[in-house]
Amino acid sequence: MSDWEDEPTTAGGSGDQPAKTQTNVSGWSDDEGNDNKNSGGGERGGYRRGGENSGEERRGGRGGGGFNRERGERGERGERGERGERGEHRGERGERGERGEGNGFERRRRGDDDDINNNNKDFGEDGEKKREFYIPPEPTNDETEIFSSGITSGINFSKYDNIPVKVSGENVPKPIGNFDEANLRGIVHENVVKSGYKVPTPIQKVSIPVIADGRDLMACAQTGSGKTAAFLLPILSKLLEEAQDLEIGKPQAVIVSPTRELAIQIFNEARKFGFESYLKISIVYGGTSFKHQNECITKGCHVLIATPGRLLDFVERTFITFNDTRFVVLDEADRMLDMGFSESMRKIMTHSTMRPEHQTLMFSATFPEEIQRLAGEFLNNYVFVTIGVVGGACSDVKQDVFEVNKFNKRSKLMEILREDANGTIVFVETKRGADFLASFLSETEFPTTSIHGDRLQSQREQALRDFRTGKMKVLIATSVAARGLDIKNVKHVVNFDLPNNIADYVHRIGRTGRVGNNGRATSFFDPDHDQALAADLVNTLAGSDQTVPDFLRQLSGGGGGGYSQSAFGGVDVRGGGKAITCATSNEEDQDWD
Numbered sequence: 265m266s267d268w269e270d271e272p273t274t275a276g277g278s279g280d281q282p283a284k285t286q287t288n289v290s291g292w293s294d295d296e297g298n299d300n301k302n303s304g305g306g307e308r309g310g311y312r313r314g315g316e317n318s319g320e321e322r323r324g325g326r327g328g329g330g331f332n333r334e335r336g337e338r339g340e341r342g343e344r345g346e347r348g349e350r351g352e353h354r355g356e357r358g359e360r361g362e363r364g365e366g367n368g369f370e371r372r373r374r375g376d377d378d379d380i381n382n383n384n385k386d387f388g389e390d391g392e393k394k395r396e397f398y399i400p401p402e403p404t405n406d407e408t409e410i411f412s413s414g415i416t417s418g419i420n421f422s423k424y425d426n427i428p429v430k431v432s433g434e435n436v437p438k439p440i441g442n443f444d445e446a447n448l449r450g451i452v453h454e455n456v457v458k459s460g461y462k463v464p465t466p467i468q469k470v471s472i473p474v475i476a477d478g479r480d481l482m483a484c485a486q487t488g489s490g491k492t493a494a495f496l497l498p499i500l501s502k503l504l505e506e507a508q509d510l511e512i513g514k515p516q517a518v519i520v521s522p523t524r525e526l527a528i529q530i531f532n533e534a535r536k537f538g539f540e541s542y543l544k545i546s547i548v549y550g551g552t553s554f555k556h557q558n559e560c561i562t563k564g565c566h567v568l569i570a571t572p573g574r575l576l577d578f579v580e581r582t583f584i585t586f587n588d589t590r591f592v593v594l595d596e597a598d599r600m601l602d603m604g605f606s607e608s609m610r611k612i613m614t615h616s617t618m619r620p621e622h623q624t625l626m627f628s629a630t631f632p633e634e635i636q637r638l639a640g641e642f643l644n645n646y647v648f649v650t651i652g653v654v655g656g657a658c659s660d661v662k663q664d665v666f667e668v669n670k671f672n673k674r675s676k677l678m679e680i681l682r683e684d685a686n687g688t689i690v691f692v693e694t695k696r697g698a699d700f701l702a703s704f705l706s707e708t709e710f711p712t713t714s715i716h717g718d719r720l721q722s723q724r725e726q727a728l729r730d731f732r733t734g735k736m737k738v739l740i741a742t743s744v745a746a747r748g749l750d751i752k753n754v755k756h757v758v759n760f761d762l763p764n765n766i767a768d769y770v771h772r773i774g775r776t777g778r779v780g781n782n783g784r785a786t787s788f789f790d791p792d793h794d795q796a797l798a799a800d801l802v803n804t805l806a807g808s809d810q811t812v813p814d815f816l817r818q819l820s821g822g823g824g825g826g827y828s829q830s831a832f833g834g835v836d837v838r839g840g841g842k843a844i845t846c847a848t849s850n851e852e853d854q855d856w857d
């Protein structure tokens with residue numbers, strides 16, 4: 265069977281199987297038994313299958329990506345106001361996706377999006393790739409559902425004004441003070457209001473005018489502070505304002521995200537802010553049917569959100585070119601580097617079809633040397649902005665660290681969950697560990713699901729939906745879920761296993777305490793295993809106004825590991841750039857600058 269012939273062989277839609285979520289194990293992937301054996305989660309771990317492929321999917325919950333052909337043709341519903349200002353020009357290559365090209369290339373690349381431990385993500389333990397031809401549920405068109413996706417800002421939102429903002433670069437446009445000053449296109453502005461946003465966050469205040477002014481940008485801001493809207497709003501607005509004819513296979517904005525789930529989230533945000541405009545927004549990501557996604561994009565899209573591996577599949581088959589690309593966003597660029605995607609990023613950015621006059625926007629939590637080098641390569645006369653301490657933890661998260669050795673972790677976790685299990689993400693280091701823990705908890709009173717790189721994509725999305733809706737109280741996750749995910753009801757993050765680097769710690773705990781809400785994080789520090797993290801952890805705790813436990817201070821040798829702006833690359837390496845500090849400064853924050 266060619267890679268192209270990945271059409272589901274089952275029609276789906278019966279029993280538990282949702283109509284639009286067609287999952288089938290291909291003839292050339294592992295057989296079903298093998299698949300089950302390796303996939304972890306529902307089948308192997310024995311944890312609640314009720315959560316898998318439930319009615320949520322049937323309703324087309326918002327986790328899904330990809331349009332169907334029909335919706336692609338119609339564009340977004342409504343389309344009032346700006347609809348139809350521009351005609352759509354169909355290119356000649358609309359059906360080219362139909363030709364068979366199975367040559368193993370796709371097989372090699374597929375799924376290489378989002379697993380920090382193994383770039384060959386969807387491989388099972390025996391080295392065979394486990395596969396499904398997954399067609400994600402259609403995204404919702406229900407207005408209420410679309411606009412209810414965000415987290416309502418919390419009591420600490422106004423404290424954002426005290427976070428120091430540093431901007432450098434030539435002739436940096438002035439930051440905005442409110443959304444009226446942003447000169448957003450009417451329909452985008454309306455969608456901002458419908459989203460319940462009243463005041464822009466600091467990163468939005470700086471980024472929106474910079475992007476609107478046509479500048480390249482490298483931006484860094486703390487978790488949960490609205491980076492997604494910071495790039496989406498000006499991009500969508502500009503695409504509407506300076507509209508260009510849409511050609512098939514030639515997206516006008518390309519947003520690259522390291523993980524599939526983050527790509528889906530950005531896709532949903534883009535649909536929200538572009539709601540009722542004529543903009544077509546599509547997504548391509550690994551772990552799903554290539555053919556299906558190709559059908560989705562053959563109607564053309566203004567904005568394409570993608571994971572790097574899948575995007576390159578499309579590009580190298582010439583189904584997507586960058587001739588019309590006016591904006592390229594590399595979101596969580598540091599994570600893409602961690603995952604070994606620097607070559608992919610380079611291939612995308614230097615692709616022969618790349619429109620010379622494009623803007624490049626890089627968002628990253630840290631700017632280590634390699635990111636700075638890439639920025640130097642990809643960005644042109646860019647503006648560099650940092651909000652708060654680069655790589656610092658969000659101080660709205662109350663952080664506790666307990667000394668717990670590996671034999672006592674389970675009982676400590678049970679103790680914590682008995683207090684309140686609702687909305688708890690438990691991070692573990694390995695996929696196998698995630699399966700074990702999920703199986704174990706499923707035997708308890710806590711409905712549990714899991715997400716990690718060995719689970720099928722359909723299972724991963726279902727797990728997130730079940731957790732979002734509260735059907736599953738506990739989500740066991742590997743670092744695949746550490747970044748970017750914006751889930752309303754995350755009350756508590758537990759580091760059952762601490763990560764091996766402080767950046768991951770900061771991102772993990774940043775799943776809670778978002779947009780000014782309070783959050784809580786508890787970490788199990790195993791001295792036999794986590795010693796190397798001690799110093800950085802001490803500095804992170806101290807830097808976010810947390811109590812540092814005595815045992816940790818002692819283990820760290822009394823000092824930190826040089827956690828500073830410069831260690832996290834928060835300094836504009838171009839030096840000499842005109843540095844502007846444009847927010848009221850907060851002395852405490854500046855102390856550890």
Ligand SMILES: Nc1ncnc2c1ncn2[C@@H]1O[C@H](COP(=O)(O)OP(=O)(O)OP(=O)(O)O)[C@@H](O)[C@H]1O
Binds near residue numbers: 461465468749775
């Ligand atoms: N101006 C605003 N007012 C109120 N809420 C906002 C505003 N901007 C963004 N939000 C909400 O804040 C939440 C976090 O935003 P977002 O996911 O973009 O953060 P982020 O900075 O990308 O976080 P991370 O670093 O974890 O990826 C979302 O639910 C979003 O809807």
